[in-house]
Amino acid sequence: MEEQTFPDERLELIFTCCHPALGLEAQVALTLRALGGLRTEEIARAFLVPEETMKRRLSRAKRKIRDAGIGFSVPADHRLPERLAAVLAVVYLIFNEGYGGRVDLAAEALRLGDALAELMPDEPEVHGLHALMLLNGARRAARFDDGELVLLADQDRSLWDAAEIARGREALERALALRGRGQYVIQAAIASLHMEEPRDWTQIAALYEELARLTRSAVVELNRAIAVAETDGGAAGLALVDRLDLDGYQYFHSTRADLLRRLGRRDEARAEYERARELAHTEPERRFLQRRIAEVGT
Numbered sequence: 001m002e003e004q005t006f007p008d009e010r011l012e013l014i015f016t017c018c019h020p021a022l023g024l025e026a027q028v029a030l031t032l033r034a035l036g037g038l039r040t041e042e043i044a045r046a047f048l049v050p051e052e053t054m055k056r057r058l059s060r061a062k063r064k065i066r067d068a069g070i071g072f073s074v075p076a077d078h079r080l081p082e083r084l085a086a087v088l089a090v091v092y093l094i095f096n097e098g099y100g101g102r103v104d105l106a107a108e109a110l111r112l113g114d115a116l117a118e119l120m121p122d123e124p125e126v127h128g129l130h131a132l133m134l135l136n137g138a139r140r141a142a143r144f145d146d147g148e149l150v151l152l153a154d155q156d157r158s159l160w161d162a163a164e165i166a167r168g169r170e171a172l173e174r175a176l177a178l179r180g181r182g183q184y185v186i187q188a189a190i191a192s193l194h195m196e197e198p199r200d201w202t203q204i205a206a207l208y209e210e211l212a213r214l215t216r217s218a219v220v221e222l223n224r225a226i227a228v229a230e231t232d233g234g235a236a237g238l239a240l241v242d243r244l245d246l247d248g249y250q251y252f253h254s255t256r257a258d259l260l261r262r263l264g265r266r267d268e269a270r271a272e273y274e275r276a277r278e279l280a281h282t283e284p285e286r287r288f289l290q291r292r293i294a295e296v297g298t
C-alpha cells in the first residue's frame with residue numbers, strides 16, 4: 001500500500017509514537033513526554049494523578065516497549081484511524097497546557113490541528129477538535145488584564161479574534177455535516193454556545209449531559225453541574241458537585257466554593273477557595289483565588 005504523505009513532520013512523529021500495542025493512556029502520556037513539550041508534572045496534572053504515579057506509568061510503558069520489542073514506524077494510510085483517538089488526545093492536551101499559560105504550546109497545537117484537518121478531512125472528530133481549539137484560542141487576548149485572570153463573563157469581547165471564531169464555527173459546521181457527535185464535536189458546540197450572549201444554559205447543560213454519557217468523565221460532570229446551577233439554581237448544581245470524587249482537582253474546589261458562596265455559606269466557601277488556591281499551579285490563578293477568599297471574608 002502506498003505510504004501516507006503527511007503535511008507536517010511533527011504530526012507524522014506523533015502518529016508514529018501513538019502505537020496501538022500500548023494502552024490509550026500510555027500512548028498519549030509517552031507521546032506528550034517525548035514530542036509534546038510537556039514535563040511529567042504537567043502530564044500528571046492532565047490525567048489528574050500525582051506526579052509519582054505518572055512517572056511509574058511512563059516507566060512501565062517504556063519497559064513494555066523494550067520487553068515486547070515494539071517497533072516504531074510511520075503508519076500506512078489505512079492504519080491512521082486506529083491511532084486517531086490517541087493523536088487527538090495528544091494535540092488537545094498540548095493545547096490545554098498552552099491555554100493555561102504556555103502560549104508556545106497553544107500555537108503549536110493549533111498548527112497541528114490545521115495539519116490534521118488537511119490529512120484527514122473526512123473525520124468529524126478532527127474538525128471538532130480543530131473547532132474547539134480555534135474557538136477557545138480566539139479569546140486568549142481577553143483572558144488576562146495586566147496579568148490578572150479574567151473570567152469569560154467579564155471578558156472584553158472586542159478583544160476576541162472574530163476571524164478565528166468564524167474559522168472555528170466553520171470547522172464545527174463541517175464536523176456536524178459529517179454527522180459528528182463525538183466528544184470533541186460536542187465540546188466545540190459547547191464552546192460556541194459560551195460565546196453567545198445571552199448564553200443558552202439549558203442547551204449547554206443538555207450537551208454536557210450528552211458528553212458525560214459519552215466520556216464518563218467526572219470533570220465533564222463538574223462542568224454540567226455549573227450549567228445546571230444556572231438553570232435550576234445553586235443548590236441543584238451543588239448536589240451534582242457533591243457526588244464527585246475530585247478532591248485533588250483545583251477546579252472542583254473553586255466550583256464548589258462559587259456555589260457555596262451563592263448559597264450564602266461563606267465559611268464553607270472560604271475553605272474551598274483556600275483548598276483551590278493550594279492546588280493552583282499559576283500565579284494569576286492564585287491571585288484570583290486570593291481575591292475570592294478576601295471577598296467571602298468580608
